[in-house]
Amino acid sequence: MSLKLDWSNEQNKFDLPENMIVKLEQLLTLAGAAEGLADGEVTLTFTDDEGIHSLNREYRNIDRPTDVLSFAMQDDGVEELDIVFEVESEDEADPISGMLGDIIISVERAAAQSEEYGHSLERELGFLFVHGFLHLLGYDHEDEQSEAVMTAKQEETLRQAGLTR
Incomplete structure (x- = not known):
């Protein structure tokens, strides 16, 4: 297995840059390699501000749109569901063992931010x-130190992919 990106563009309503998915697959490979991760699957959904606002309100109790949401499947949190899969044979793996999680991006918000920051969509x-x-993967930016670590990792991956400011 390898790192895999499964993506959807809600109702094909966003005019994304032509090679965007290829670039995102490259970013997944680069970021995964930096973390020593060679296997797993990430599901990515492109939505608008209304769609991400609804998810932000439902899952985070924050009543406003945001730019990106992540839902980890391999989280060790206390709210994790106990799901038992019945396996027919030893060759069958459970269906979520390789799932890293879901990422939802508001293309509407990303477009506004790209203009605000003066770089490409x-x-x-x-x-x-x-x-x-x-x-x-468990990184966060709740304090200055963790934010600095996360920012450095993001910028290095983007640099390697040629997505500099």
């Missing part, structure tokens, strides 16, 4: 994807 989507991916 491709760079902003790449940044949000890597940011979301690092959250799936």
Whole structure:
């Protein structure tokens, strides 16, 4: 197995840069390699501000849109569901063992931020994807030290992919 990106563009309503998915797959490989991770699957959904606002309100109790949300499947949190899979044979793996989690990006918010920060939509989507991916792996930015670590990892991955400011 390898790192795999499964993605959807809600109702194909976003005009994404032509090679965006190829670039996101490259970012996934680079960020995964930096973390010593060679296997796993990430699901990515592109949505708008309304869609991400609804998810932010439902899952985080924050009543406003955001740019990216991450939902880790391999989280060791106390709210984790106990799911038991019946396996027919030893060759069958449980269906979520390789799932790292879901990333949802508001393309509407990414476009506004790319203009605000003065860089391309491709760079902003790449940044949000890597940011979301690092959250799936347990990184956070709740204090200055953890934010500095996360920022350095994001910027290095984006640099390696040629997505600089």
